[in-house]
Amino acid sequence: MWKILDGEELERLRKRLFERYGITEIPYVIVKSGKRKYRATTKDASKIRIAQLVGIYVLKETPFGLMFSIEGTQLFGPLARKNVFEISSEIIEKWMHGEDLEVNSRNKLERGLVIVRSEDLYLGSGLYDGQRIRNLLPKSRKVVG
């Protein structure tokens, strides 16, 4: 089931998003679904208490910190001020096939979870290990073949 985050829980989440991604605001109602997942929705949808699910899955607790889903990067990516990795449009296909990304040593990324984007297209999350970004797209969202 799911529950709406109260003011304190939301503030804790906001602080963590600020520390990792430089995000200062959460312009959605956030609900916790199960032990590890967060979903974003509207105020009206969050009032449907009988619903099995509301809104969309945007964030997950992982051993590496808070990881955005593809849609999470699309909703929150434009608000992020750091740990966003930009790729050229030619690389999108490789990323969507599940390949890792090579990272230039002059980048400003911190080790850990990062948002991947190409211009205004947000492409999900990866894990930066200091040398490359490991592809964390779920299997069902990768292009096959």
Add this chain to the structure above:
Amino acid sequence: MVSRIMSSLIDERRVPLTVQDLKKELKERYKVLLRSEYEKFINCLFQKSPTFIRLNPMKTSVKWLHEKDWEVERVPWYEFGYRVVKGPENIGNTAEHRLGLFYVQDAASMVPPVVLDPKPGEMVLDLAAAPGSKTTQMAEMMRWRGVIVANDISMRRINVLSSNVQRMGSINVAITRLDGRFIHKVFGKERFDKVLLDAPCSSVGEARRNWRPLIRWSMRLVLRLSKLQKELATAGYISLRPGGRMVYSTCTIEPEENEEVVQHLIQLGAEILQVEIPGLRFRPGLLEWNGRKFDSSVSKCLRIYPHYNDTLGFFVCLLEKPER
């Protein structure tokens, strides 16, 4: 295993099927129903339907389509709908599809939400929502504000619905798993501004992309579905607030599943409204079938035959619950 493979071949129209394979009862019935249009209708069912997509304005714009090596034509009745004239063979296995930049949806299936016209901030009920084509279309028409209660009874279908809602980023959707026939007993009467009932049906209008409806068709099935549709329509109508609007639609041409259900709603007090959709060719609803006469307002319904617009077949009716 063999039956599973056979089943998927039928779904994908990869086993040969001809007019001769159709049930005699179906052919005779459709000759009476369609009269001079019978040949065109049947021939069209055996031609594969074109591919249509609906762009997701939350994630992309038409600019992206023009940058691709695809050839597209806009669907006249929906601003984000496009017919893919030239594009990738497996359109579902592209980066853009995986990212939710578009949804593969027949142009006729875009009509019911266009007719219902949900607005930002409204409370909308989608009574039989899976797989979510119309749910996600309505979410974008509402600019992702307000709420759509997207209901379905089957867990398997809800899984498909929720993955489509996720992929399309429809944050204003709440998914419920309830028996739609009794939904008003859970939400209370007259709660919703708008209701969409795209009812489970015999789906003959979908034969252009899947043989199964033609193979499983029987009069018994049509009558069983008609009963279920009336029960669902009743629940949808009870859930609608006075002054609210409801769309009843199916992807079949069976009068028992269409006009007869609309007649049932008229008996509950519904007023049928005239619909104008620029660029869409359709036939008015029937006023008589099998000796049964329908109210004259039933002619305001839309019978969208596949050969009219080179789409799947649909039936669409817009109605209003009068203010007390």
